[in-house]
Amino acid sequence: MTQGLRRPADRWRRLLLVPSLTFTTLFFIAPLTLLVALSFGTVDLLSYRTYLGWHPSNYLRALDPLYLQSILRSLAMSLSSTLACLIIGFPVALTLSRLSGKRQRVLLAAVIVPLWTGFVVRTYAVVEMLADHGPLADVLGVLGLAPDGLSLLHTPAAVVIGMVYAYLPLMVLPLFVALERIDPSQLLAASDLGAGPWSRLRRVEIPLAAPGILAGCLLVSIPMLGEYVVPTVLGGGKTLMYGNVIAYQFQEVGDYPLGSALAVMMTTLVTVGLVVGRQVSARAGRTS
Amino acid sequence: MTTRRAFLRRGGDAALLLAAAGVVSACGKGGEAPASATVGGTITMMNYPDWMGKDEVAKFRAAFPGTDVKQVSGLTSGAAQALTQIRQNSKSYDMTLAGGATAGQIQAAGLTAKFDPAQVPLLSGIPEFYRKSFPHGVPVDIGKVGFGYRKDLIDERPRSWADLWQLAATHPGKVTVLKYADDVISIALLLTGQPAGADDEKSLAKAVDALRELKGNIRAFLPTDFSKDLITGDAVAAVSYDYDIATAQSKNADIVWVAPTEGMPGYVDGWLPLADSENLATVYAFMNHHLTPEVYGDFINTTGSAYLLPSAEPFINDSIKNNASLRLDTGNASAVQFADYNGPEGARRRADAFERVIGV
Numbered sequence: 001m002t003q004g005l006r007r008p009a010d011r012w013r014r015l016l017l018v019p020s021l022t023f024t025t026l027f028f029i030a031p032l033t034l035l036v037a038l039s040f041g042t043v044d045l046l047s048y049r050t051y052l053g054w055h056p057s058n059y060l061r062a063l064d065p066l067y068l069q070s071i072l073r074s075l076a077m078s079l080s081s082t083l084a085c086l087i088i089g090f091p092v093a094l095t096l097s098r099l100s101g102k103r104q105r106v107l108l109a110a111v112i113v114p115l116w117t118g119f120v121v122r123t124y125a126v127v128e129m130l131a132d133h134g135p136l137a138d139v140l141g142v143l144g145l146a147p148d149g150l151s152l153l154h155t156p157a158a159v160v161i162g163m164v165y166a167y168l169p170l171m172v173l174p175l176f177v178a179l180e181r182i183d184p185s186q187l188l189a190a191s192d193l194g195a196g197p198w199s200r201l202r203r204v205e206i207p208l209a210a211p212g213i214l215a216g217c218l219l220v221s222i223p224m225l226g227e228y229v230v231p232t233v234l235g236g237g238k239t240l241m242y243g244n245v246i247a248y249q250f251q252e253v254g255d256y257p258l259g260s261a262l263a264v265m266m267t268t269l270v271t272v273g274l275v276v277g278r279q280v281s282a283r284a285g286r287t288s
Numbered sequence: 289m290t291t292r293r294a295f296l297r298r299g300g301d302a303a304l305l306l307a308a309a310g311v312v313s314a315c316g317k318g319g320e321a322p323a324s325a326t327v328g329g330t331i332t333m334m335n336y337p338d339w340m341g342k343d344e345v346a347k348f349r350a351a352f353p354g355t356d357v358k359q360v361s362g363l364t365s366g367a368a369q370a371l372t373q374i375r376q377n378s379k380s381y382d383m384t385l386a387g388g389a390t391a392g393q394i395q396a397a398g399l400t401a402k403f404d405p406a407q408v409p410l411l412s413g414i415p416e417f418y419r420k421s422f423p424h425g426v427p428v429d430i431g432k433v434g435f436g437y438r439k440d441l442i443d444e445r446p447r448s449w450a451d452l453w454q455l456a457a458t459h460p461g462k463v464t465v466l467k468y469a470d471d472v473i474s475i476a477l478l479l480t481g482q483p484a485g486a487d488d489e490k491s492l493a494k495a496v497d498a499l500r501e502l503k504g505n506i507r508a509f510l511p512t513d514f515s516k517d518l519i520t521g522d523a524v525a526a527v528s529y530d531y532d533i534a535t536a537q538s539k540n541a542d543i544v545w546v547a548p549t550e551g552m553p554g555y556v557d558g559w560l561p562l563a564d565s566e567n568l569a570t571v572y573a574f575m576n577h578h579l580t581p582e583v584y585g586d587f588i589n590t591t592g593s594a595y596l597l598p599s600a601e602p603f604i605n606d607s608i609k610n611n612a613s614l615r616l617d618t619g620n621a622s623a624v625q626f627a628d629y630n631g632p633e634g635a636r637r638r639a640d641a642f643e644r645v646i647g648v
Contacts, residue, residue: 044632046393046396046632047398047399048368048371048372049375066647066648069647132520133520133522153508154461154507236508236509237467237509237510237511238508238509238646240646245643248646250368251365251368251369252366252368252469252639252642252643253639253640254367254369254371254372
């Protein structure tokens with residue numbers, strides 16, 4: 001009798017899954033499957049029609065040193081930008097977590113508000129900022145640091161600055177959540193046991209905020225790896241990241257199979273990296 | 289008293305009526321239905337953003353009540369994007385703009401309707417040289433790739449591509465180059481003494497080497513706003529299209545246009561009817577409308593490009609008519625090598641060559 005009453009409720013609960021399952025299937029699983037299928041296909045370069053088939057040769061071409069080099073470049077730029085986000089974002093998140101009330105809300109809004117503006121618009125704002133005779137050059141000129149103007153735009157450094165600016169809020173927010181969750185009594189206990197501010201930060205707060213640090217690093221480094229807009233706008237077409245290489249195959253060459261193979265390679269690389277990272281952090285958690 | 293302008297305008301209107309009549313009879317149903325039943329409805333055109341006369345579509349609507357032209361943006365990333373976009377929308381696109389090489393490929397891929405020049409009576413106003421250079425449809429504008437430099441910022445007076453390479457080396461980070469794969473490969477081929485349209489591995493390898501050397505010294509490959517840095521002075525030279533440098537000159541009088549002595553890659557843009565269009569009558573009517581002198585003048589004044597229709601001169605701004613960078617002597621046009629489509633393998637080799645330049 002009880003089971004009979006539960007069944008319709010279970011059915012309704014399962015029905016609630018339908019929208020999310022449909023969405024995931026249509027807009028995640030299906031495109032990913034199509035991408036993998038296309039990566040083994042061929043293209044007619046006259047009409048740019050793509051034909052499905054079994055041609056692993058796309059993956060052999062994807063191993064060309066030209067593409068491997070761009071993977072390494074993307075990894076290096078993504079890692080350095082993530083590190084910069086962490087170094088800049090941690091003190092911001094720590095300050096936010098130590099504030100309360102209206103002050104905290106205002107500063108939190110200051111972190112979030114830039115996200116309300118379009119990504120491309122924000123990137124073009126950086127162009128103006130880094131221009132040879134832009135505001136940054138003016139300030140540095142007044143300080144005597146760049147008397148002849150800046151030559152930063154269209155360089156790898158400009159790409160890193162642009163990515164740090166664009167992704168910083170995504171680092172600050174998980175860090176803030178992790179730091180705010182730390183029980184104040186633990187910090188009090190550390191102080192009572194003689195830990196100074198630096199020691200408390202290093203031995204209590206940073207370890208307790210580790211999940212937030214990991215989440216922030218993943219949130220910013222993964223999209224940075226495939227970044228397309230920032231290097232296009234700020235790199236001057238001279239600093240190609242892997243996202244640009246993939247886009248070139250789709251937009252300029254029209255070779256969807258090779259573009260798909262390059263994209264699958266990147267997806268695989270990121271997935272393997274995530275799995276390994278997860279195992280390493282799980283092992284570290286067990287040993288500590 | 290009839291002014292030359294009024295005369296031309298009236299002549300244009302008459303030609304428009306003639307064109308409409310031609311279209312109606314060409315449809316084979318001219319005797320059965322009135323013109324308005326044949327030429328009507330909305331046609332969709334793939335076009336560069338804003339590459340249309342300011343009042344051109346409004347005037348077409350007024351001349352042919354019940355018609356409209358919907359423009360969709362495309363053609364900003366080369367032939368692959370253009371063909372894919374047309375193929376994916378073949379049932380809804382009626383016509384497209386395209387440069388000569390892209391037009392050739394669209395035609396080779398079977399995506400165009402067979403162009404019938406008889407349906408565009410005003411086409412005869414375009415000199416034969418341009419009609420032959422663009423046999424796929426209605427040629428509407430031409431352009432060439434050269435470079436501009438700031439005479440107030442440098443002592444050199446460059447005249448060739450070799451001079452530009454030298455300029456980039458002596459002023460590192462102060463030269464910009466447009467980022468359009470085919471044109472960039474073409475200028476490097478011309479620099480190395482080869483035809484702009486060469487697509488064999490040996491020629492392309494030399495071009496790649498030359499471009500890698502240039503890349504080390506330039507400020508940027510720019511996908512848009514090719515002359516912006518030249519105007520502000522952040523760059524001392526910019527490789528760009530003639531119309532773009534002409535516009536830049538109107539903003540900064542110290543910019544000098546250079547038609548390099550080794551030659552220039554050139555293009556003839558034109559309008560093509562597409563294969564799956566069910567409204568070719570309106571497409572042809574719009575093409576003919578475009579070649580009405582006043583309408584064509586509006587098109588040139590809006591885009592700032594070089595013009596092909598001599599009868600439109602009274603309607604074209606003096607700043608365009610008198611701009612040296614936009615001139616092309618058709619009797620001595622060997623200095624400009626117009627792009628053409630030479631088959632998929634060659635196009636692929638050229639695209640791969642550019643990737644070898646920007647990818648390292």
